[in-house]
Amino acid sequence: MFTPASMKLTRNAAIAFAFTLLFGMTGCVSVAPWERGNLAKPQMDIDPHPLQTEMQSHNYSSREAAPSHKSSAGGGGCGCY
Amino acid sequence: MQQNKRPQCQGSKQGYTHPETHSVKSSSHTLQALTSAALMLPGLLISPAHAAGTDRINFQYSRYQEGERNLYGVPQSYKPISADVLHGSGIFSLTDRAKFTFGYTQDTWSGATPVSTTPLATSGGNRPYTVNGVVVGASPILNSQILLDHDLNPIGRDPITKQSTGVVDTRSVLVMSSASPETRRQANFGLSYEWNEAALNVGGGFSRERDYHSSFGSIGGRLDFNQKLTSVKFGGGYTDSQVSAILDPDSSPYITKTAYAQQIVNRRGSEILKGDRQDWVANTGLTQILSKNALIDASIGYTHSSGFLENPYKATSVIFIDPAKLNDNLIIGDVRALIEQRPNIRNQVALSTKYVHYISPFNAAMHLGYRLSVDDWGVNTHTFDASWVQPLGGGWTLTPRVRYYSQDSASFYRPYLFSQQNYRNQEVDSFGRQVWIDRKNPTVQYYGSDLSNLVDQNGSAVDGFSVDAQPKLTLFDAGKLPAHFSSDHRLAGFGSLSGGVVLSKILGKGVALEAGFEYYTRASSMQIGGGNNSFADFDYYVANAAIKFDIEPDASMPITTSSGSFTAHTHSSLHHHKIPPATVMFGHMLDKPGDFMAGYRFMYQWTGGNMMHGAHKVSDQAIVDQGCGNKDCQFTPQFMDMRMHMVDLMYAPTKWLNVMLMPTFMDMDMNLRQLAGARVDASGAHSHHGAAGHESGAVGDTYFSSLIKLLDIPGHRVHVNLGFSAPTGKTDIKIRRSFNADGGLIHFGMQLGSGTWDFTPSLTYLGEYNRWSWGTQISGIKRMEDRNQSGYRLGDMFQATSWGGLDLARWLTASVRGVYTWQDAIHRDFNQYNARIGPMDFPRNYGGQFWDMGFGVNAQIPGGRFAGNRLGIEWVQPIRSDFNGYQLNRQGMLSATWSYQF
Numbered sequence: 001m002f003t004p005a006s007m008k009l010t011r012n013a014a015i016a017f018a019f020t021l022l023f024g025m026t027g028c029v030s031v032a033p034w035e036r037g038n039l040a041k042p043q044m045d046i047d048p049h050p051l052q053t054e055m056q057s058h059n060y061s062s063r064e065a066a067p068s069h070k071s072s073a074g075g076g077g078c079g080c081y
Numbered sequence: 082m083q084q085n086k087r088p089q090c091q092g093s094k095q096g097y098t099h100p101e102t103h104s105v106k107s108s109s110h111t112l113q114a115l116t117s118a119a120l121m122l123p124g125l126l127i128s129p130a131h132a133a134g135t136d137r138i139n140f141q142y143s144r145y146q147e148g149e150r151n152l153y154g155v156p157q158s159y160k161p162i163s164a165d166v167l168h169g170s171g172i173f174s175l176t177d178r179a180k181f182t183f184g185y186t187q188d189t190w191s192g193a194t195p196v197s198t199t200p201l202a203t204s205g206g207n208r209p210y211t212v213n214g215v216v217v218g219a220s221p222i223l224n225s226q227i228l229l230d231h232d233l234n235p236i237g238r239d240p241i242t243k244q245s246t247g248v249v250d251t252r253s254v255l256v257m258s259s260a261s262p263e264t265r266r267q268a269n270f271g272l273s274y275e276w277n278e279a280a281l282n283v284g285g286g287f288s289r290e291r292d293y294h295s296s297f298g299s300i301g302g303r304l305d306f307n308q309k310l311t312s313v314k315f316g317g318g319y320t321d322s323q324v325s326a327i328l329d330p331d332s333s334p335y336i337t338k339t340a341y342a343q344q345i346v347n348r349r350g351s352e353i354l355k356g357d358r359q360d361w362v363a364n365t366g367l368t369q370i371l372s373k374n375a376l377i378d379a380s381i382g383y384t385h386s387s388g389f390l391e392n393p394y395k396a397t398s399v400i401f402i403d404p405a406k407l408n409d410n411l412i413i414g415d416v417r418a419l420i421e422q423r424p425n426i427r428n429q430v431a432l433s434t435k436y437v438h439y440i441s442p443f444n445a446a447m448h449l450g451y452r453l454s455v456d457d458w459g460v461n462t463h464t465f466d467a468s469w470v471q472p473l474g475g476g477w478t479l480t481p482r483v484r485y486y487s488q489d490s491a492s493f494y495r496p497y498l499f500s501q502q503n504y505r506n507q508e509v510d511s512f513g514r515q516v517w518i519d520r521k522n523p524t525v526q527y528y529g530s531d532l533s534n535l536v537d538q539n540g541s542a543v544d545g546f547s548v549d550a551q552p553k554l555t556l557f558d559a560g561k562l563p564a565h566f567s568s569d570h571r572l573a574g575f576g577s578l579s580g581g582v583v584l585s586k587i588l589g590k591g592v593a594l595e596a597g598f599e600y601y602t603r604a605s606s607m608q609i610g611g612g613n614n615s616f617a618d619f620d621y622y623v624a625n626a627a628i629k630f631d632i633e634p635d636a637s638m639p640i641t642t643s644s645g646s647f648t649a650h651t652h653s654s655l656h657h658h659k660i661p662p663a664t665v666m667f668g669h670m671l672d673k674p675g676d677f678m679a680g681y682r683f684m685y686q687w688t689g690g691n692m693m694h695g696a697h698k699v700s701d702q703a704i705v706d707q708g709c710g711n712k713d714c715q716f717t718p719q720f721m722d723m724r725m726h727m728v729d730l731m732y733a734p735t736k737w738l739n740v741m742l743m744p745t746f747m748d749m750d751m752n753l754r755q756l757a758g759a760r761v762d763a764s765g766a767h768s769h770h771g772a773a774g775h776e777s778g779a780v781g782d783t784y785f786s787s788l789i790k791l792l793d794i795p796g797h798r799v800h801v802n803l804g805f806s807a808p809t810g811k812t813d814i815k816i817r818r819s820f821n822a823d824g825g826l827i828h829f830g831m832q833l834g835s836g837t838w839d840f841t842p843s844l845t846y847l848g849e850y851n852r853w854s855w856g857t858q859i860s861g862i863k864r865m866e867d868r869n870q871s872g873y874r875l876g877d878m879f880q881a882t883s884w885g886g887l888d889l890a891r892w893l894t895a896s897v898r899g900v901y902t903w904q905d906a907i908h909r910d911f912n913q914y915n916a917r918i919g920p921m922d923f924p925r926n927y928g929g930q931f932w933d934m935g936f937g938v939n940a941q942i943p944g945g946r947f948a949g950n951r952l953g954i955e956w957v958q959p960i961r962s963d964f965n966g967y968q969l970n971r972q973g974m975l976s977a978t979w980s981y982q983f
Contacts, residue, residue, distance in 0.1 A: 031310060035373040038439040042478075043446035043470035046368065046378050046435060049480065049583050051141050051627050052597045055166065059145060059623060063603070065488055065571050066454045066462040067384045067429040 136632040136946070138981075140681070140728050141168040141595075142746065142780065143625030150195065150255050150619055153240045155207045158218025159193035159259035159817075165779035166625075167726060167746045169681070173632075174946055182271040182284070187726075189748060189778030191262040191817075195255035196221055196332060197396040197418050198496045198568040198616070202235035202250045203227045205416065207257060209241050216241060221258045223335045223418035227400060231410055233499060253496040253616045255570070258332060261817040261824065262777045264748055265290045269297075278305040291776070292393075295322035299362075312368045314380065320360040326393035328352040336396050337419040339556060344389075354420075356389025366433075374439040379432075386427040395421045397568045398497040401504040401557060415504045416497075421567040423493070429456040445471040459492035460572065463609060476587035482599075483580040487609040490574035493565035496614060502561055507552040517550040526553065570617035576607025581623075591631035591983055592679065599623045628728070630679050632950070632981060658798065658847065659854040662884055662896045662937040663953035664976040667741070667802040667843050668858065670788050671733035671982070680729035680951075680980030682743075687972035689720035692920075696963045698970075701757040708920035708967040715759040716919040718969045721751040721830065725781065729980060739788040747810060747833045748778025753919065775831060781810040782834040784841065797848050804841040806862075810834020812871045816916070825914040826871060828921040829907055836869025852888040854896075857881075872912025876905025876928045884935070892943045898935035900957065904928040906965045926966035933957050937976075953978040 031039070038044065047053050061068045145164040149157055170184035199206045205225025209216040228236040228245060237250025269286025285298040301316030328336070328345075333352055338345060344355050366380025396418035406412050431454035438447045452464040468482035508516040514528040517535060525548075529535035532545030543550075581599030588594065602620040605612035661668035664684070671678055691698045701717070708714040726746040733739045753775075786804025793799075810833035816824030826832075843860030862878040884898035907924035920926040937955030942948055957974040 031370050031373045033308070036370075038374050038441070039370060039376060041439070041444075041446070041472075043444075043472060044376070044437055044439055046376075046437065048446070048448075048470050049585070049595070049597070051139055051168070051170075051595065051629075052583050052625070055141070055143050055168070055597075055623065055625060056599065058166075059601075059621075060486070063571060063601075063621075064462070064486060064577070065458075065460045065491065066452070066464065066486075067382065067431050067456075 136171075136173050138171040138630045138632065138679075138681075139169065139627060140629075141625055141627035142166070142744075143168070143597075143623055145190075145621060145623050147192070147621040148619055150193070150257060151616060152207050152219065152257065153201060153252070153254060155209055155219045155240050156216055157193065157257065158210075158220075159257060160191075162190060162192035162194060164188050164190035165746075168627075169726075178275045180273045180275075182273070184267075184269045184286075186267045187264060187746075187748065187778065189262050189264040189776065191260055191814075193257045193259045194394070195570060195617075196258040196329075196394065197223060197256045197398050198253050198570070199223075199225070199256055199398045199416060200227055200235040200250075200400075200497060201240060201252040201254045201616075202237045203398075203416050204238065204243055205256075206254055207240075208243070219257070221256045221332065223256060223332060223396065223398075223416075225416045227414040227416055229400075229402070229412040229414050231408075231412075233402070233412070233414075236411070253614070255617060258329065259817045261775060261827075262779075262814065263291060264750065264776045264778045265293075278309065279303060292326050293322060293324055295320055297321070310370045313365070314368070315365040316363070318360075318362040320362075322358045322360070322388075324354070324356040324358065324389055324393060326354040326356075328354055328393070335418060337417055337556075340422055340559065341420060354393045356391070356393070358386060358388035358390055361385045374441070376437050378435040378437070380434075382431045382433070384427075384429040384431075386429075388425060390423045390425060390427055391421050391567075392569050393420065395567065395569045397421050397495065397566045399562065400497060400499050402499060402501050403503050404501050407501065414499075417504050419562075419566075421569060422565050423567055424458065424565050427456060427458055429454055429460075443471060445469055458572070459490070460488055462486065462488040476589070476593075478583075478585045480583040480585075481580070482582070483578075485576070485578050485607075487576040487607065488574060489608070490612075490614075491567065491572035493563065493567060494569075494572040494574075495563075495566055496568050496573075496616075498563065498566055500557065500562055502557050504557050505554045506557075508555045516553040517545065518553045520549040520551050570614070573605070573614045573617055574608045574612040575603050575605045575614070575617070576609065576612070577601060577603040578607060592677070593629040593631070595627040595629065597623075597625045597627075628679075628730075630981065630983075632947075659849050659886060659894060660939055660951065660953065660980075661845075661847065661856050661858070662886075662898050662935055662939070662976075663955040663978045664935060664937075664957055664974070665845075665856075665858060665882065665884075665898075667786060667788060667804065667860070668845055668856070669847065670739045670790055670798075670800050671731060672736070674733055674735050676733045677983040678729070678731040678980055679983070680731070680978060682725075682727040682729055682976065682978045684723075684725045684727075684974060684976045686723045686725075686974040687720070688718070688722075688969045689972050690970040692717055692967060693962065693964050693970050694967050696961065699967060701759075704920060704967050705756050705758050705760075708926065709917060709923055712917060713760055714756055714919050716753040717756050717967075718919065718921055719752040719754045721749060721969060723747065723749045727784075729978075737790040741784070741786050741788065741804070743784040745781035745783065745810070746779070747781035748776070749831050749833075750776040751828070751831060751921075756919075775816065775827060777814050777827060777831050777833060779811060779833055782806045782839075783809045786841065796850055797846070799844070799846050802841075802843040802845070802860075804843070806835065806839040806841055808834050808836050808838060808869065810836070812836035812869050813913070823914055825916045826911050828915075828919075829873065829875075829911075829924065829927060830921055832871070835864065835875045836871060837864045837866040837874050839864050854886040854888075854894065855884065857883040868909050868912075873907050873909045873924060875907055878902065878904045882935075886939075889938075892941050894939045896935070896937045896939065896955070898937070898955070900931075900933040900935060902931040902933070904931075920967040921969075923966065926964075926968055929962060929964040929968070931959065931963070931971070932961040933959050949981060951978075951980045951982075 042048060143166045147161040149161050166188040168186045172180055172182045174180050203225040205222030207219035208222045209219050230236060234249040235251060237246040237248055238244060239246060265288060267288040269284060271282055271284035273280060273282035280303040283300050287296045297320040299316060299318035304313045341354055346353050362384050364380055364382035368378045370376045398416055399419050400414040400416050402412055402414050431452060433452040435450040440447055448468045450466045454462045464486045466484040468480055470480045472478045510516050510528060515530060517527040519525040527535040527537055527543055527550050532550060535543045535545040535550060537543050579599055579601035581597060583597040585593060585595040600622045604618045605615040692704055693699060704717055705714050728744050730742045731739055784804055784806045786802050788800050788802050791799040791801055812832040812834055814827045814832055816827050840863040843858055845858040847856040859881045864874045864877055868874050880902045882898055882900040884896050886894045886896040888894050906928040910924050915922055935955050935957045939953040942950045954977045959971040959973060962971055
């Protein structure tokens with residue numbers, strides 16, 4: 001059973017994880033701007049096909065119970081079918 | 082811009098210390114500085130949040146199509162769910178750093194949807210019906226009986242004959258209902274501002290359906306650290322939604338709604354279930370460049386929802402069992418459908434990670450993602466997805482993608498419930514006597530064990546038969562049911578696997594095409610750990626196509642000075658000829674070979690007000706008597722709105738020939754009212770409209786044409802258009818089957834296309850002199866087929882129009898226009914069932930002669946960031962109408978166009 005207490009624990013653990021990532025990685029990476037040619041390519045965009053992503057997430061969220069894939073934007077309507 | 086030294090393993094602070102102190106000493110440093118300067122240009126240096134670089138407009142159409150659900154051999158009378166989605170969005174720079182974004186999405190869906198789940202062994206569920214002795218479909222029967230053995234195992238019935246098989250059958254089945262088309266519209270807006278190492282964005286919007294309104298707002302930002310190797314993102318949002326679910330008049334009498342009695346109101350004969358919900362979202366994330374070929378993105382999000390979180394159209398089957406019969410060998414269960422009850426609070430936490438790696442040998446990128454979410458309803462989910470973005474050269478990119486998803490079921494999900502009590506009991510008073518009420522006077526109560534043995538309040542004997550006493554019934558004790566229950570299959574445990582491809586092609590001139598396809602299959606057995614509700618398995622596919630226009634501000638153009646003087650501008654777009662008012666189609670040509678124009682046209686047409694016969698208002702009684710041939714009319718339209726979205730694509734292969742392609746998207750809504758004096762149809766067919774009305778919307782007909790220049794001398798131009806329209810719009814849209822009657826095809830005017838190949842020629846003359854411009858056009862539509870697939874064809878049309886325009890400024894033209902239109906009535910008739918309930922269902926009540934005036938303005942943005950964009954808007958006001966037969970009056974039409982020449 002999923003209790004509020006265990007939920008809080010999960011949340012704290014997740015936040016701790018995020019901060020570990022943040023401070024763990026920022027220190028030791030060195031990629032100079034002139035070495036970022038590959039990273040700047042369109043295929044390396046975090047979301048290379050935003051129109052597709054938007055549409056897929058609308059379909060998933062009307063058929064699945066996970067929270068909406070969109071980060072903080074609202075909308076999407078009822079999806080009551 | 083800071084100078085970039087080669088970083089050591091350094092903290093983010095160090096990276097920023099005294100960059101100015103490093104003077105550029107050697108040429109290699111100069112080269113580095115230049116390179117880095119170049120890379121810092123927008124769009125080149127990776128900015129992890131990826132604010133889109135260029136101004137852009139996108140149009141996308143997609144179609145969602147579900148497969149049939151498993152009804153165990155029972156024929157399905159409803160088509161599976163499909164949805165047509167039109168999406169338009171854009172991003173515009175307001176200044177170097179500020180951008181404005183907007184989006185519009187419209188989806189229309191229809192088809193079969195599960196209303197509840199029952200054991201397959203009930204006497205109801207999907208009950209087959211026959212036409213001419215053949216089983217052709219099934220009606221949803223929500224309340225039924227079930228035979229149970231001593232251990233409450235269902236005794237099976239044949240799904241078609243409903244005869245008992247005598248053996249235990251524990252399978253469940255979805256009870257399918259259907260809906261007429263319904264449309265959702267969503268608009269959203271956003272503003273963003275970029276600093277060198279930070280960004281902030283705010284956004285908001287709303288989504289509207291007949292039964293669901295929501296408004297939302299969000300704020301978010303990004304901070305870059307460590308020479309943009311690290312970005313931190315954060316955001317928050319709030320959505321407020323109002324539910325006013327229109328309960329299906331066919332099934333509502335059979336659904337138990339007592340838990341929501343306080344929330345149900347009656348409006349125009351329909352029961353509306355009202356509720357509010359709020360959703361709060363907060364998230365934060367991090368994007369980190371790991372190497373020159375890899376980056377990772379991680380985020381955590383929290384969603385808090387409260388209020389009415391139910392799906393008001395989903396019911397749960399509860400099998401009521403008489404506690405006195407529990408020890409029998411064969412128990413009859415009373416199956417009832419109750420609107421589902423979910424907790425009114427939900428907390429969800431989602432953790433997402435994404436890893437992107439550049440694969441040098443292929444010049445490709447591999448994207449790997451994982452997402453975990455947990456919530457206090459017990460729905461824990463895992464999502465894995467992987468895609469491979471492969472540029473192929475020549476502007477082509479191919480992206481295959483695969484995704485796996487698994488969720489646990491909500492703690493309160495049950496396919497159906499048992500409750501050891503009667504659905505209804507006769508009330509018993511404090512003396513243990515059964516209570517009866519007087520049917521003629523329900524406030525009077527009697528007491529006793531049967532009709533021949535009753536007493537009234539004073540203890541005097543009463544003859545139960547002569548007073549027509551009946552048992553006073555009370556419903557089950559809701560306290561004995563679980564507090565929360567739902568059998569919505571979205572809350573069940575399941576897994577799903579989907580895969581697809583995206584193909585995109587950059588055409589040059591700032592135009593890109595994109596097409597995507599995805600197939601999705603859901604199976605209970607694919608849940609991590611396995612599931613046991615395979616009756617809800619289904620699949621769907623989605624296909625979509627998009628066109629994207631990059632609007633590069635013309636660098637050669639002088640930016641508008643604050644004085645706004647026109648004389649400073651020499652941009653070629655100002656040398657374009659005047660374009661005709663917004664409603665006129667095929668009205669101008671491109672001048673130079675190789676020119677390309679993209680545009681968008683929107684038309685909104687209102688009909689409403691009085692019903693007309695010829696040129697005159699007509700009474701309800703006259704419509705009842707004469708509007709529907711030799712039948713009586715029962716209904717008449719109250720209003721009908723039609724909206725058309727059209728994408729204009731125009732290309733000039735030579736100076737004298739232009740080709741055009743115009744896909745359209747239509748949507749309409751219509752409300753009917755009962756005619757005063759209409760005799761009620763004994764069959765009850767189609768008298769169910771209430772507040773629901775009708776909507777339809779999807780792809781309309783597609784126009785393509787060639788424009789040929791006949792004359793081009795200074796001040797005078799003539800061109801002819803030889804165009805065709807392809808019947809891509811549907812003409813077989815149906816009204817949903819109501820409980821005991823087929824809905825049939827929807828009214829002619831609500832079908833989305835002509836259904837025939839049509840010839841659409843026109844001849845246009847344009848003139849201009851100084852500030853004055855004028856023009857005239859004659860056009861027609863000739864249907865080239867005798868009938869469409871539904872058996873009829875729309876009437877031919879002829880139109881003549883002339884206009885005059887005056888430049889109010891060099892960039893702004895006002896116009897006045899006169900229009901005459903003749904349209905023939907519809908020929909032939911539907912070859913399938915149509916309910917024939919009102920004048921809109923009769924072919925001769927279409928067409929007529931119409932006179933209109935148009936008032937419009939055209940603007941051509943002369944300078945600044947939006948230079949070269951053209952906008953037009955026109956209001957078309959009906960002046961006189963002479964309708965064929967009986968029709969709803971015309972109220973006017975608004976046209977708006979945007980176009981941009983590349």
